[in-house]
Amino acid sequence: METIIDEIYALEILDSRGNPTLRVYVELLDGTKAYASVPSGASTGQNEALELRDNKKRYGGKGVLKAVNNVNTTIANALIGMDATKQKDIDYSMIELDGTENKSKLGANAILGVSMAVAKAAAKSLNLPLYQYLGGTNAVRIPVPCMNILNGGEHADNSVDFQEFMLVPHGAPTFAEGLRYVAETFHSLKGILKKRKLATSVGDEGGFAPDCESNEAAIELIIEGIKKAGYKPGKDLSIAVDNAANSFCTNLKDNYNLIWSGKGKMTSDEIIDLAGEWLDKYPIILWEDPLAEKDYKGFKKFTKKYGDKIEVVGDDIFVTNTKYIKDGIKKNLANSCLIKLNQIGTVTESIEAVRMCRDAGWRYFLSHRSGETEDTFLADFAVAMDGGHLKTGSACRGERIAKYNRLLEIEHELGERAEYRWD
Ligand SMILES: O=C(O)[C@@H](CO)OP(=O)(O)O
Ligand SMILES: [Mg+2]
Numbered sequence: 236m237e238t239i240i241d242e243i244y245a246l247e248i249l250d251s252r253g254n255p256t257l258r259v260y261v262e263l264l265d266g267t268k269a270y271a272s273v274p275s276g277a278s279t280g281q282n283e284a285l286e287l288r289d290n291k292k293r294y295g296g297k298g299v300l301k302a303v304n305n306v307n308t309t310i311a312n313a314l315i316g317m318d319a320t321k322q323k324d325i326d327y328s329m330i331e332l333d334g335t336e337n338k339s340k341l342g343a344n345a346i347l348g349v350s351m352a353v354a355k356a357a358a359k360s361l362n363l364p365l366y367q368y369l370g371g372t373n374a375v376r377i378p379v380p381c382m383n384i385l386n387g388g389e390h391a392d393n394s395v396d397f398q399e400f401m402l403v404p405h406g407a408p409t410f411a412e413g414l415r416y417v418a419e420t421f422h423s424l425k426g427i428l429k430k431r432k433l434a435t436s437v438g439d440e441g442g443f444a445p446d447c448e449s450n451e452a453a454i455e456l457i458i459e460g461i462k463k464a465g466y467k468p469g470k471d472l473s474i475a476v477d478n479a480a481n482s483f484c485t486n487l488k489d490n491y492n493l494i495w496s497g498k499g500k501m502t503s504d505e506i507i508d509l510a511g512e513w514l515d516k517y518p519i520i521l522w523e524d525p526l527a528e529k530d531y532k533g534f535k536k537f538t539k540k541y542g543d544k545i546e547v548v549g550d551d552i553f554v555t556n557t558k559y560i561k562d563g564i565k566k567n568l569a570n571s572c573l574i575k576l577n578q579i580g581t582v583t584e585s586i587e588a589v590r591m592c593r594d595a596g597w598r599y600f601l602s603h604r605s606g607e608t609e610d611t612f613l614a615d616f617a618v619a620m621d622g623g624h625l626k627t628g629s630a631c632r633g634e635r636i637a638k639y640n641r642l643l644e645i646e647h648e649l650g651e652r653a654e655y656r657w658d
Pocket of ligand 1: 275276277278279398399440477479550602603604605606
């Protein structure tokens with residue numbers, strides 16, 4: 236059969252932070268070639284699948300030659316001869332081959348690279364765009380681009396504790412227009428920052444990283460930017476926040492310390508109340524990781540209080556793992572889950588996580604990592620998963636723009652059939 240895997244090998248390449256990652260190449264018997272590159276996070280959940288690093292001198296211990304070797308030997312030996320269109324069989328063969336709970340033997344980075352490259356090769360061989368191969372003929376919804384416009388926390392060295400402030404162009408008629416709304420606002424915010432003599436340098440995901448007097452000051456700047464660009468906050472564009480609360484919680488449970496903004500120590504209840512004040516004042520429609528990953532009590536309370544009004548997304552708490560999502564659904568810890576392919580390590584398991592959310596009536600939010608490459612797999616995957624929104628950084632970094640540009644291409648290709656809506 237033509238879609239039989241004939242060759243698999245990996246290379247060590249660099250990601251957007253200048254750290255090593257893997258690119259995996261797959262070749263099929265019919266001569267089809269495809270490759271995929273693996274992203275990497277900075278603010279990670281404790282239960283994420285393991286990213287295998289070399290711990291040697293080169294690249295300060297961050298090399299991935301062990302993972303490359305695992306692809307070139309163990310994984311290649313097992314998968315060559317298998318049918319690339321049998322994604323589930325391929326992914327579960329690797330899971331079995333690894334045999335650990337968190338993919339620590341072969342490395343989730345090694346496994347994911349192969350998983351994505353196999354999907355790309357199969358789609359190419361069948362002459363289907365990747366989004367259609369993975370999502371079927373109904374994969375026509377282009378996700379609302381939640382563009383990260385201001386960075387803090389572990390993604391920037393400024394005085395903002397909350398990691399991400401995103402613009403959500405839900406009032407736009409199409410993806411292309413939505414992208415224009417957010418890119419124009421990005422530039423208008425730049426103008427405001429310049430005028431105030433605030434830094435216009437950017438964080439890891441390309442959002443601005445100025446020193447702000449407080450977290451509130453950051454959000455006020457964004458609202459000013461929206462208005463200056465000629466849009467109505469709450470109508471054309473709203474705001475999404477990712478606290479990434481793990482990064483300012485000393486015990487991952489209930490001991491918060493907002494160092495940079497000077498707010499200092501806060502309890503879980505105080506964070507929840509602060510969010511309530513913000514929700515009264517600002518057009519926020521989505522809040523990710525408002526609390527740390529072990530703060531189940533806080534998450535539950537937050538969702539009970541605000542879950543009717545906004546999308547409450549769990550990232551570090553669920554790590555794209557059905558084991559934790561299932562528990563979260565049972566306990567009503569959130570009403571949405573972030574989906575990051577490398578948190579779990581295979582395409583199949585990411586699809587299973589999406590399916591579990593859908594079955595429970597939850598939303599799911601497709602996401603890049605703060606360390607990325609120019610790979611556009613995520614754009615196609617987001618359309619295939621039909622979740623309606625994705626986050627993949629700002630308007631000024633190539634590795635993020637590659638995904639947005641791919642979505643423009645998909646919208647163009649779908650023409651009249653393309654859909655764009657928030658709900
Ligand atoms: O916290 C997050 O949601 C992500 C992506 O924005 O960051 P990182 O990849 O560093 O975990
Ligand atoms: Mg997050």
